[in-house]
Amino acid sequence: MLIGISKYISPELLKILMEMGHGDEIVLADANFPAASTARRLVRCDGHPIPVLLEGIMQLFPLDQYVAHPAALMERVPGDQVETPIWEEYRAIIAKHSDVAEPFEFEERFAFYERASKAYAVVATGESTQYANIILKKGVIKEG
Structure with missing residues (x-):
């Protein structure tokens, strides 16, 4: 354990x-996502919900400020009526740690699966909410 780093951020995830x-992407994958068959590098965070991981990551991780949208979500399959309140949780967490408007x-x-297969890493979580997958694009740390 370290001071200031979430207990949910494992040594492997921190590494x-x-x-x-800059520009590398990481996928926080829900429990239904084919993480092991998709990942170039797989990090296991089984049992942890994505919002607590996202909160811990956002304390350490700058989002890419040179793209219009530094995060990606899997859109609902047409006709699927599943509600996605977790997206608003993600929006609030990101807003707390960055100045990205949208x-x-x-x-x-x-297309999300294809993009995930090119990501630097996929984090397999225990998140059971549908459409909870999120991709984050890393930015740069500015001195000063």
């Missing part, structure tokens, strides 16, 4: 976050 460079772009399900 991945530090290795990532962080999200939406990717069709299979």
